[in-house]
Amino acid sequence: MKRLLLLAGLLPYICTAQDDLIKKIDGNKSDSAKKKFTFTHVIDLENTAVKNQGSSGTCWSYSTNSFLESEMARLGKKPVDIAEIYTARRVYEEKADNYVRMHGAVSWGDGGSCHDVINMYARYGAIPQSVYSGLQYGTNKNKFGEMQSILKGMLDAIVKNPNGKLTPNWKRAFNAVLDVYLGEVPSAFTWNGKQYTPQTFAQKVVGINPEDYIELSSFSSKPYYEQTTLMVPDNWSWEKVYNVKMNDLTAIIDNALDKGYTVTWATDVSEKYFSWKNGVAFVPEKEWDDMEEDEQKKLFNGPMPERKITAAMRQEAFDNYSTTDDHGMHIVGIANDQQGKEYYIVKNSWGEKNDYKGYMYVTKAYVKYKTTAILLHKSAIPSEIRSKLK
Numbered sequence: 570m571k572r573l574l575l576l577a578g579l580l581p582y583i584c585t586a587q588d589d590l591i592k593k594i595d596g597n598k599s600d601s602a603k604k605k606f607t608f609t610h611v612i613d614l615e616n617t618a619v620k621n622q623g624s625s626g627t628c629w630s631y632s633t634n635s636f637l638e639s640e641m642a643r644l645g646k647k648p649v650d651i652a653e654i655y656t657a658r659r660v661y662e663e664k665a666d667n668y669v670r671m672h673g674a675v676s677w678g679d680g681g682s683c684h685d686v687i688n689m690y691a692r693y694g695a696i697p698q699s700v701y702s703g704l705q706y707g708t709n710k711n712k713f714g715e716m717q718s719i720l721k722g723m724l725d726a727i728v729k730n731p732n733g734k735l736t737p738n739w740k741r742a743f744n745a746v747l748d749v750y751l752g753e754v755p756s757a758f759t760w761n762g763k764q765y766t767p768q769t770f771a772q773k774v775v776g777i778n779p780e781d782y783i784e785l786s787s788f789s790s791k792p793y794y795e796q797t798t799l800m801v802p803d804n805w806s807w808e809k810v811y812n813v814k815m816n817d818l819t820a821i822i823d824n825a826l827d828k829g830y831t832v833t834w835a836t837d838v839s840e841k842y843f844s845w846k847n848g849v850a851f852v853p854e855k856e857w858d859d860m861e862e863d864e865q866k867k868l869f870n871g872p873m874p875e876r877k878i879t880a881a882m883r884q885e886a887f888d889n890y891s892t893t894d895d896h897g898m899h900i901v902g903i904a905n906d907q908q909g910k911e912y913y914i915v916k917n918s919w920g921e922k923n924d925y926k927g928y929m930y931v932t933k934a935y936v937k938y939k940t941t942a943i944l945l946h947k948s949a950i951p952s953e954i955r956s957k958l959k
Contacts, residue, residue, distance in 0.1 A: 602847040603924040605871035607907040612826045613914065615642040616901045617650065619927030621920035623710030626679030629803075630656045631918035632833050632897040633686035633944065637695075639831040639901065640777050640946070649774060654703025654711065655696045655767070657681070658751050659689040664805050665724060665743050669735070673728040677721050679713055680803035683833045683897060683944035684784050688806070691779035694767030700758045703751045716750040784944045785811045787818055789884045794957040799942060801894035810942055811958050815880045818940055819933045822900060822913065825949035832900040833944040834915065837892040840939070844869055845917070848925035851932040852876045872906045878937045886938065894941045904930055 617638040622631050630653040638648040660681050668677055703711065723746065727739045757766050765773070784799075791797040796809040813821070822832050841857040843850040847869045854876050857865065876882075886892040902914035912930040921927040947955070 602844070602849065602869040605869070606849060606930070608904040608912065608930055609906075610914065611903045611905060611911075613902040614826065614829060614831050615639060615648075616831065616899065616916055617648050619916060619921050620653070620918050621710060622653075622918045623708075623712055625657075625711035625713040627653060627657045627681075627711065627713075628897040628918050629681040629683055629835070630654070630660075630686055632835075632899045632916075633683045635899045635916060635918070636831055636833040636944070637686070637690070637775060637777060639899070641775060643829055643831075644776065646774075646776060650698040651775065652696045652698045652701040652703065654751055655693075655701045655754065656686050656689045658703070658747055658754065659693045660685050661720070661747060662744065663689075665720070666740070667805055668724050669727055669739070673725060675805055676802040677724065678803075679717060680894075682784075682799065682801070682804050682806075682808065682894075683835055683942060684808045685806070687779045687782050687944070688808075690771055690775075690777075694769070694771035695775050696755070696758070696767050696770060697760050700755065700760060701752060705752045706750050713750075716746070719746055781946050781948070782944060783811060783947045783950070784808070784942055785813050785818070785821065786940070786942045787813055787815045787880070787883065788887070789815075789880045790888075794959075801941060803894055813954065813958075815878070815883055815937050817954055818943060819936055821945070821950050821954060822936070822943065823903075824951045825945050826900070826903055826913075828949055830946050830949035832949075833897065834900050834913075834936070834940065835894060835897045835942040835944075836936070837886075837894070837939040837941065838896045839893070841865075842868060843935070843939075845919065845923050845929070848923050848929045849912075849931075850929060850935045852878065852934045852938055872908050872910060875932060875934045878934050883938055887941075892939055892941065898929075900943075906930075
């Protein structure tokens with residue numbers, strides 16, 4: 570995203586704190602927009618209740634844990650409400666180690682990536698929300714600003730290392746701050762009358778195999794159908810993604826949804842034609858700055874023609890910072906508008922205060938243009954693309 574539009578500083582979040590981001594992208598409100606769109610659901614896969622990430626940049630955890638909950642349903646299990654902040658806390662622990670190891674020369678903040686949830690699940694298991702809410706600082710929603718300021722100040726002081734040699738005590742001090750703000754992590758807990766550890770809860774209740782999941786993106790600057798490092802600030806673990814052609818992204822998502830698999834979606838949402846309030850995102854034929862004022866006001870007054878997206882356009886937007894890694898959501902279905910155009914049904918994590926109670930309708934053109942990565946079960950990928958990926 571154009572980071573100047575988000576906050577006064579350059580925040581290294583894959584999804585900026587919800588409250589700040591909504592203020593910036595909701596300039597295109599139209600009370601009548603919902604009346605101008607008629608959506609008919611074609612595929613509507615099971616997903617759990619819409620959550621609210623509050624003032625925290627943890628969309629990556631909310632979206633991918635929502636995805637895991639849908640995976641439970643796909644596997645015939647009763648979905649459980651997985652604790653998103655337990656996952657985030659484990660990421661903060663590993664990210665802190667990385668930050669100190671790199672002498673502070675990497676990003677710090679709430680942010681993360683889709684693969685972080687799978688990696689933390691594999692290493693540390695999972696905990697139900699009822700056991701670990703992460704709300705230990707006097708609010709009923711996440712509010713991470715104070716905590717992150719303290720953590721960043723602590724890490725920077727450690728990196729400066731006035732004693733000339735680090736001691737292992739810094740990790741205990743860091744984790745103590747996390748305990749105060751998020752709560753201590755239980756080594757074991759009782760859930761539905763049974764005793765679990767985070768690892769046994771993941772194995773026996775959630776029951777997914779983390780090795781079954783794959784992350785992909787599309788960069789014309791890199792060889793196709795090979796792995797490449799996802800070059801975004803919040804890929805703090807320098808994970809690689811499979812690089813596919815632009816049209817493969819939507820072909821993969823379509824195939825997944827048709828076969829009953831949902832998809833985690835990381836994307837840019839800073840454009841004026843992404844409207845949270847109206848619950849619609851598309852790519853108009855003109856850029857916002859090239860529109861007349863009257864055209865801007867009518868942007869969401871029903872379906873409109875879209876720009877034809879090319880791989881060159883997509884790559885240019887990524888290279889010039891027009892597309893950045895600012896949000897993660899969960900694709901759960903397909904709908905048609907009154908003109909027959911297809912949209913993805915997307916579950917967000919900003920609560921239910923938009924026209925579609927927490928969901929959005931996003932065109933395929935927008936997904937082709939603004940996606941930074943998708944994560945899904947490897948069996949959901951079309952066989953012809955899987956064979957190219959080997």
